[in-house]
Amino acid sequence: MFDLIILFSRYLFLFYIVLFLWQAIVYIAYEQGGYLGSPSHAISIQKGLIIWLHVTAFLILSYEPGAFFFNFKTLGVALAGLIFLLLSMMLLDKFYYEGCPLIWTGMLFLLDISLIMLQRLKPALAIRQLVWMTLGIVIMLFIPFILRLIPRFEVFEYVYIIVAYALILSTLLFGTSKYGSVNWLKIGFVTFQPSEIVKFLFIFYLASVFRKRVELKELLITGTLSAGIVFLLVLQKDLGSALIFFMTYMVMLYISTSNEILFFAGMGAASAAATLAYHLFSHVRVRVAAWKNPWADIDGGGYQIVNSLFAITTWGLLGSGLTKGMPNSIPVVESDFIFAAICEEMGTLFGMGIVCLYIMLFFRGILVVIRCQRRYYSLLAAGVTTMFAFQAFLIIGGVIKLIPLTGVTLPFVSYGGSSVLVSIMMIGLLQWVNVYCEQHELGYQDSLQQKSSTTKWDGDGFRE
């Protein structure tokens, strides 16, 4: 009987994510001048779906087939998670009045997937992840206040880059090794990845410099300093972060200058640098070899990727059903390879839904970039959005063997305190830019109002 329920739940999960994405389309259609349904209604449905997803998954996870009853400890986590979700939904709207609701629901959906999968994979980690999430949301709620307290924080460009370098260098001196990369710092009981914090500083620094007119001098200085950070990260064997920083630099440069030649020249230089790194560093060669033919070295370099492919392909489109697969046979499944575990148990179609969800979040981020009139804020949003999207691409692409594997976390979903905190705070920053621009820029509101007035007004009294 329970088998049948798990079997059925696979369709249910697929239904949840498809309906969730459809409601996003309904909302976007309204905004773009079409009408598929009421947008505020769509957001309510999305919120409901998150709760349903949470309840369905945790009922399956906490059921004990032999004992014909539920595991109380798991139910406790479920309840704590439910309270977290409900409180977040309420508070986020209050603290970020007029933030983009799709970004909120998308983020909460992913956070809930994270909770479900961690409870499934390593139950001890789920509750810890929940603590990090709560902390992240609490800190995020205060971002608007903090940013209001510091007027014109764009003038501190040198502070940002100096602190960034200090943090990166400190890992070289005092760092501890974890998963083969020397990019962790230990202070007391807490180990964290400084490169996660540097992400923030890096975006702030670049936005501060690029808000002004970019001349050759700025180009050289930012280029050299960014290349330095990327180089230090490669030295620490943190190839994923190195790539993310590089792409963020290129995108922010391109968005602020609109210069294609510069963009392609940068890409060309990066290809040359990558080739050089391939010949210079053995850890780069190992990664590439494991990507080209993981089957040649199944017990060694290819082990992770091969096991990930087994997980994704074995059960097909709908997956094995929650708790029915063997995702724990994949190394570091709770962090880098969590996407493979999702595909295994909830199905590859569901995994594709998650990819679409990232596309949707990315789309909303770029929309903020485009709408915002102030260069500095627009650039901040651009930095956050690309960093976030490219990170998701790197790890998902690596897990499915589209590109060589680089150990980065899947934003919001992978286990990891620094990762979750920084991801949530980045979304906070993006939303703050969104809110700021809506409130302070007349043109911004006008353009929105114009759109609304030309479209059908629905009875629910949609806020914009």
Added chain:
Amino acid sequence: MKRSAQRIFWLITLIFFLILVAMAKLVFMDRQEISSSAYNPRINYVDNSVKRGNIRDSNGDILAESIENADGSYTRNYNRSRMAAHITGYSSKGKTGVEAAENFELQKVHNEVLQRINNIIKKEPVQGNDVVLTVDMDIQSIAGNILGNKKGAIVVMEPSTGRILALQAYPDFDPNTVAQNWEFLKDDEDSSLVNRATQGLYPPGSTFKVITALAALQYYNDWKDFTYECTGEAVFENKVIHCYNNRVHGTVDMKKAIATSCNCYFAELGKRVGAENIRKKAEDFYFNENYPFVLAHSTSQVALQKKSEENEIVETAIGQGKTLATPLHMAMIASAIANDGIMMKPYIVDHIQYYNGDISKTTVPEKLKQIISVEEADIITDMMISCVAEGTGTAAQIYGVDVAGKTGTAENATGSDHSWFIGFAPANDPKIAVAVMIENANQGGSATPIAGKVLQAALQKYQ
């Protein structure tokens, strides 16, 4: 700024679409190959609520079935035991053979929701899918009985489709008792668990001469006029080549050389064709390259290079040296010659049969590639006919049917030669192709008469 941001959006959305495409490719195209790997821990996962499907032969007879125990779990029973052991494989202590290759199909439940509901209401078992093979147990048994307890392998194929009708190898094992005998089997000196037909790599000996001959047809323009005065022995750079039993063949052309299996002729021909050309032709025939086949199989090897020394070239030309091939692969080569030069993809699963009797689409034969032209295939066939009609292969003759074939005697490290035969019949309209390999055959039993009997039996049914 607005336009550049839009462009970045499209760029990154594009790479996300690449992810979606790659995922679809994984699930729709690469799934079977990746998931049935022996390294996949999920292959040993047993869902006790599902009754694993049967493996059936082409007549519908059951080769492997699941029998319910008193406690509701299932035991796998292999009705034909050793006779089909290397085809079904085993399913305790890991999985091999069709049990491994079609593991997920056997475990997959058609109309799962309906079956599960029936299971609860009517207590009917939840039934996995049956895998129906192309193997015909009639022929498989004949091959097994003829092979007896001689170490070796027999492969019977249909040249025009690539269907495998029999795949016999000895030593074998009883799949019903693999778990009990595991301690013995796992370090068995005879490697009984290894399927010699698909995984055994042997020097192909004179059967490889068809490849050397085909290389000459393409790369050595004077092959028609080239004759050789065989004295039973020929000296090359630090290598002396003997004909079998030092027999003197006199003046030989290619046809006579194939028929009499003259080593001296082919050593000289190989030298003239050149190392690279022989290797190129062999690689056209899937030496040094894996071909698609669902059961675990080895890749045949030929080790010639531009700089190869003369002794290596002449040894390879007669199928010795570092040249190695599997019996299945040699059967595919015979099939390609029989099928006007087209090599078909070998396959062993004909279709899937569901619990309610419905069947999936039958496997459609697939062409691997046109390796040689129709004319070249005809020329070689003609030579192979004379091999059986008046040469070394007379023991494979069948009354009233023309057989084309090539014999082989392969020297090897054991000191006692392996015996080979590859061929097909009827020569003018081939229905059946075979490859027979008997290890250390001079202790009794050559491959040629065995091949004749197997061909005859198969033709009686399939002509």
